[in-house]
Amino acid sequence: MANKERIKVLLVEDDLNLGFVIQDHLRNEGYQVDLEKDGYAGFQKFYNSGYELCILDVMLPKKDGFTLAEDIRKIDQEVPILFLTAKSMTEDKIKGFKLGADDYLTKPFNFDELDLRIKAIMKRARPTTEGQPAERDVFDLGAFTFDYKNLSLKHPDEERTLTKKEAELLRMLCLHRDQVLTREMALTVVWGSDDYFLGRSMDVFITKLRKYLKLDDRIKIMNVHGVGFKLIVDE
Numbered sequence: 001m002a003n004k005e006r007i008k009v010l011l012v013e014d015d016l017n018l019g020f021v022i023q024d025h026l027r028n029e030g031y032q033v034d035l036e037k038d039g040y041a042g043f044q045k046f047y048n049s050g051y052e053l054c055i056l057d058v059m060l061p062k063k064d065g066f067t068l069a070e071d072i073r074k075i076d077q078e079v080p081i082l083f084l085t086a087k088s089m090t091e092d093k094i095k096g097f098k099l100g101a102d103d104y105l106t107k108p109f110n111f112d113e114l115d116l117r118i119k120a121i122m123k124r125a126r127p128t129t130e131g132q133p134a135e136r137d138v139f140d141l142g143a144f145t146f147d148y149k150n151l152s153l154k155h156p157d158e159e160r161t162l163t164k165k166e167a168e169l170l171r172m173l174c175l176h177r178d179q180v181l182t183r184e185m186a187l188t189v190v191w192g193s194d195d196y197f198l199g200r201s202m203d204v205f206i207t208k209l210r211k212y213l214k215l216d217d218r219i220k221i222m223n224v225h226g227v228g229f230k231l232i233v234d235e
Helices: 016-028 039-048 065-075 088-099 110-125 163-177 183-191 196-215
Strands: 007-010 032-036 055-057 080-083 103-106 138-141 145-147 152-155 160-161 181-182 217-223 228-231
Touching: 007 039, 016 032, 016 110, 032 039, 039 065, 039 183, 055 065, 055 103, 055 110, 065 080, 080 110, 080 217, 110 138, 138 163, 145 163, 163 183, 163 196, 163 228, 181 183, 183 228, 196 217
Parallel strands: 007 032, 007 055, 055 080, 080 103
Antiparallel strands: 138 145, 145 152, 152 160, 181 228, 217 228
């Protein structure tokens, strides 16, 4: 188990009064805790930072806790997830566990129970949680190899160095391969704001990525009208 002082925790709770209380308690226990109040902000924080534990409220604005957990699992299969919920319905718990939750805590709860559950989760967490969380940084796209960290897009006939935003956007598409990447999520994560004018800028970047990937006609970045984009690779 990692030393408690080294454990970075992402807490996503829309009730800020409760969120601040939980954050203060965990900080007093020695954890490093970042608090976000909605699912989009939580995903952006997770995407841009490394965490060893996620504590997610189920009922969140913009993106609920279950959907947030699904998106987190696309990036990191190992990071432990603890759901906070006002619900005690069995079907909700089953859904959460199917998404890869490690445990549930039903509100209201006391901090002794929270502490014990966190300790139990971290004790059985896989070794990848003891250092930096596992990341997905290298992707095979048809004849291309995309190395996110090195901003590299390689094809047998061509190698290109991407800009940081091009690489960020392509990584988001890769993480959502064969699924819709919403405009809102892409803008929030890559540009930091869901803004109309930034959206026009993103369209320019999508056009550039299509141009870069045209050497392999099996790769398509499709528009999903009014929603976002979908990366498809015909095998």
